[in-house]
Amino acid sequence: MVQIEIIGNLGADVREVDYNGSKFYSFSVCDNRKVNGKEVAQWFTCNLNRQSEVLQYLVKGQQVFVRGLPVFGIFDSSVYHCKMVKVDIFVNEIQLVGSAPKPDGQTESTEAGQQSEAAAASEVPATAEPQPQAPEKKSNGRGKK
Numbered sequence: 001m002v003q004i005e006i007i008g009n010l011g012a013d014v015r016e017v018d019y020n021g022s023k024f025y026s027f028s029v030c031d032n033r034k035v036n037g038k039e040v041a042q043w044f045t046c047n048l049n050r051q052s053e054v055l056q057y058l059v060k061g062q063q064v065f066v067r068g069l070p071v072f073g074i075f076d077s078s079v080y081h082c083k084m085v086k087v088d089i090f091v092n093e094i095q096l097v098g099s100a101p102k103p104d105g106q107t108e109s110t111e112a113g114q115q116s117e118a119a120a121a122s123e124v125p126a127t128a129e130p131q132p133q134a135p136e137k138k139s140n141g142r143g144k145k
Contacts, residue, residue, distance in 0.1 A: 004070040004089055006031055006044055007063065007097060014058035017047075024049045027058055029066060048091040061101030067093040 008031040017026050025048040030041050046066055048055075058064070068091040077084045 002070060003067060003092070004087070005065070005067045006089070007065050008032070008044070010058060010060055010062050010064065011043065012060050014055055022049075025052075025055060025058075029064060042087075045086070045088045046091050046094075047088065048094065052094070054094055054096060057096055057100070059101060062096065063098035065093075065095040065097050066091055 006029060008029040011028040011030050014025050014027040017024055027046050027048075029044045029046055031044070032039055032041050034040070044066070046068070066089060068089040071088045071090065073086045073088065074083050075086055076082075
């Protein structure tokens with residue numbers, strides 16, 4: 001089974017979608033990275049098919065960790081005038097990461113207990129796999145003073 005994991009910021013508040021009588025929740029997540037010195041945004045459309053306590057915190061700017069099943073598609077870009085790949089994710093796990101966004105663009109610290117409680121209430125695991133850490137630089141014994 002193929003799974004995808006992303007950490008990024010919501011581009012808009014979560015929205016409820018009714019499709020042929022089935023209700024699900026949809027939100028977009030953006031991952032920004034630098035490529036050749038330029039910032040590049042990769043957008044993912046995420047779909048959650050169950051009610052969750054964490055939904056109330058899914059607002060524009062909130063940083064989240066998402067794990068789920070990817071569905072790839074191709075579309076014609078009117079901006080770049082070529083075919084491009086889109087990635088939709090059927091969410092299996094979601095976690096709040098970082099601070100809660102404020103309307104003025106600043107961030108407000110969210111207590112870890114509230115995050116864990118929200119994740120537990122939504123039947124979503126409260127922990128993600130540990131992120132790799134950069135190795136510490138070793139001194140060659142000729143340190144500068």
